[in-house]
Amino acid sequence: MAGSDVRRVGPRQFATLWRSQAVGLQPAIAAGTALIILLTASPLVSLLTSAFTGGPKAFSILMNSSVLSLIARTVLLATLATLWAIILGLPPAWILTRTDIPGRRFLRIVGVLPLAIPPYIGAFTYITLLGPVGWVNKIFQAMGTSGPIVNIYGLWGGVLVLGLFTYPYILLIVGSALKGSDPALEEAARAAGLGPFGIFLRVTFPLLRPSLLAGALLVFLYALSDFGAVSLLRVDTFTTEIFHQLNTRFDQRNAAALSIILVILTAVVLMAQRKSLGRRGFVQRRSGVRPPTIYPLGRWKVPVLCCTYLIIAGSVFLPVALLLYQTGSPMSFLRTLIAGHRYLWNSLWTATVAATAASGLGLFVAYLTQRRKGLAPLILTSATQLGYAIPGTVLGLSLILLYNAYLPWIYGTAAMVIIGYLLRFLPQAVQGSTAAMIQVNRNLEEAARSLGRSTWQALREVTIPLIRPGIAAGWMLVFISSMKELAATLLLRPAGFDTLSVRIWIASIEVDYAGAAATSLILIAITALPLFLISRLDATVSQLD
Template identity: 40%
Template sequence: MFETIRRTDDDEDRSAFGLFLLSGVIAVLVTSPLLWLFLRAAQVDPERAFSLVVSTRTVEILANSVGLMAGVTLLSIAIGVPLAVLTTGTDLPYDRFWTITAALPLVIPSYIGAFAFVRTFGSGGEVSEAIGVPLPAVEGFWGAVLVITLYTYPYVFLSTRAALLSLDMELVEAARSLNVSPIEAYRRVVFPQIRPAIAAGALLVALYAVSDFGTPAFMRVSVFTYEIYVEYGSFNVEYAALLSMQLLAVTAVILLIEARVGRDSGSTGGGRTARIRLGRWKWVAMTAITTIGVVTLVVPVAVFGVWALRGPDGSVPSLAFEWGMALNSVYLATLAAALACVFAIPVAYYSARSDSPLSRLFERATYVGFAVPGIVIGLALVFFGANYAPWIYRTVPLLVFAYVVRFLPQVVGTTRSAVLQVDDRLVEAARTLNAGPMETFRKVTLPLILPGVVAGGVLVFLTTMKELPATLMLQPIGVDTLVTVIWAAHETLYYQYAAIPALILVLISGLSMVVLLRQESGLG
């Protein structure tokens, strides 16, 4: 009997050590792209590096990037917070419908919206020609601010709305009992309570804005992401590396701020807060939400739909839609999702079952790629492939690895949540039947956590289909995908060729939201 117990303990120790090693190797792998970037930047002569960093052009790029981030963040707060209040704290009719309408812009990737806006408004745009009146062009810096805001304000809206729904109603009622108006009660009692949620959503918007590549690229705005790609295409790799380091520094500052202010407000309770009666203002509110829905959803889908029905102007066989492009996207996304699941299981399991600081460190390491802009990951792997592993450069394995680095946290998070929900008594029961750690995991734990793994894998699949910068920089020769065709259509000015790929990506984005909602209800 004692020999059996000793053997069981030895198996446990070996299993734990193996899990530790495997998690550590995965953590090193997914953070390794940053190492290649640091190495490349370190090769630049210090004097030249300093002159490039403080050059007028670099200062302009920094100013544009920070200005874009600030403008998008402030506008997102200005739109998202009032919408959250309208749908939770007023007598707005059909609030459920308006909530869905306000959240739906997340369905469309911002670069798809930017593509449609550039070709819809302004002289010669679809809407201008349809109504016979030239409309202002949506382009340049302010056009990018507007478009990114319209497709990212739901981050603020959803986080603020969640905080309002969880707010302790008694606080508001106590304020109302002192003859304070609903608006004054919100100002004095509600907003201090929901400020952390507003800040958390706003900082997500800021992180997205500073890392967005497609929208600034389509609108020709000189920001870090677009200029890194331009310098890379011009073989000016030194400047591209230095710009990437500066972009990482800006991202780190945003994450630091998020860590400090993105905390829970500590509110308890739940339910509706005191309702504000809108009166005739409810028509203004419904008109505003309807306008946002039409501009962000109806206009892009309608434009691409018209283009798809009308067909392209001119004949460019290389841009003509073929189902092989969609199949390539599906193939790459499937490989990325499968590999992400394989990587996520040991890291998530070790993090959930161990209290050691290293387990948390390994788990957090997998989140690096999600915080780092895709253009930076792509550039880092270009350096690695071109200089250290030319046999893998511009091949499917390297591109799939970039996707895994970028989106692995989506599986780690859902898998860890699923592991935490496994009843320890089931595992102990299997061990009492002399089942080893691996057999217990395979027969008991894995079937129980599989829904969480699959949910995360599906999310990786869907987001991989939409990834633009990493795909452009690491695209295997001869492997065209939906996003590369959209980019090529824009670069060659044959915009209509982007119609069908864009509509497919909108559908995929819609499925992403469905998966997210099911994930929240099933795992939260």
């Protein structure tokens, strides 16, 4: 019966059937596109409107000389943190994919765990270690020194913490590129007489430039938009000043003007990265599937292993050990869990709803960009990337201005928090679905439609089951990011609606180190589980490849 259906539908009839189904889907596509554009672009439009409403006086704060130093300090912090993350992430990426280092599988999984530890928790732990009254200074003072030897507060403390807890972006993206590169190029270089170091510099590194730039871009944008870590470490940046203008001076107009400058900085970085990659071609043609070349470390095995474990210790083992020590007894942890169960519930259900909504919208955007042509996919791609371009403080402010003026029945509810998460992390869901859909041949959908299935049925019965791992990975990434988000949550939460991230920040400000440590451990445990599942999924796919 199926065979007769295929024979009965010829090329001309199939084209007619496809056009009729595409025309029938146009209203739904148009409605979905309009919804996403309205959802993503309206906060930025509201921010611009608020800033320009007051005319030239609205930008009087920008005439202040301190704004230039604020720009310089913010850009310097993001640049140095990115360089530090590259130093920490690039060598392990090559070591864990191209050498015979012992325990590679374990190190790959543990190496990405810093993503489960928000930088503001990292800042909190390192303050107790390297602060003016931290353990290190107490030890030196006991030995007879006067005054603190080290002080983590300030720019260099921000660079240290942000790099330590964002380097897995470099590790993951560069490591994935290394696993998928063509070993024939390195073999040709080896035959020409180059050693491992020369091969890396002249062959491997140029091919890694796109993935390295992509990872560096994520780190730079994160450092540019971070609020929690820099506020605890007392580094004055755009995000802290915006929060100060909004929550201390209650000046929304000045906060909006500063936010526009931060958005412009982010947009300039994105355009520079796109222009840098657009001038070059990075194509590898592979005639067969072969594993990458594994280099023996020989006498370098022990030093390389020690350096790798030192990086992981500074970003995972040491912070967790400090949190466990500060929490005290298991009963103290249990009391914190019982007393703060409502904060845990608030975090879980808002992150779950945001991740589910983002996965649905991400699937819609991925399908249009990969299966449709025209203006709508291009507009959607740009619109969904606004989440990367708008930091949490700016997004929170723009949503406050928008919903307070036009949708007051939503303002002051938990829905504001969910909308903030959705807009902030929608790009992660889009990328997860897009990466999976690229690998699905559209001929499978065409075959299903030739058997009488509609476009929606072909998507539901053929495409979605095949891209389910990508959708799940995107869902988990949005969930993790939503659980950790601090800046947007602080601004958008209704009165009395605290999450785990908010309680950690409040406890740190109030010097309640035991409560902050116990709450941090709860948050890390929850976010580490989906991150571990993503790592296992990636390892399984790598083994199948």
